[in-house]
Amino acid sequence: METLVKNWDVMRIVRLLAGSAIIWSAFADKQPLLGLLGGMLLLQAILNVGCGAAGCGIPRPTNRTTNTNAEKSVDDVQYEEIH
Template identity: 65%
Template sequence: METLLKKWDVMRLVRLVAGILIIGSAFVDRQPLLGLMGGILLLQSLLNVGCSAAGCGMPRQKHSTNVKADKPQDEIPYEEVH
């Protein structure tokens, strides 16, 4: 159980609680569209999908910091074919 909870971050817990509260409110107010929105939040938290804090971001490319602009880069050797 402890290893299962280690994979849960704060935003995932927020989506879970918000989904449960919104579904409860939808039942009380008899609002099916609100229940659908709460269900989407609940599914996002259970399946760990969705865009949140860096959830959809592309991984950053790591650039070498020791490359200088005035230093020529190594040339790639090639062979001409006639």
């Protein structure tokens, strides 16, 4: 039993309880779309996936090259006047 709940944190338990309650409500109210939402929460809890407070952010690159084409400054941009 200890190995079953070894890696369970608070948010994983919240997802499990919320998903169970939403699925129960979906069956009681005959709402299939609500059941899909509950199923997604249950799936996140079972597989231990999901976003935390800052878990879905894109990681910053550690080394950046200077003065690449994508990082031109505002002064380097050239505009052409169209009549």
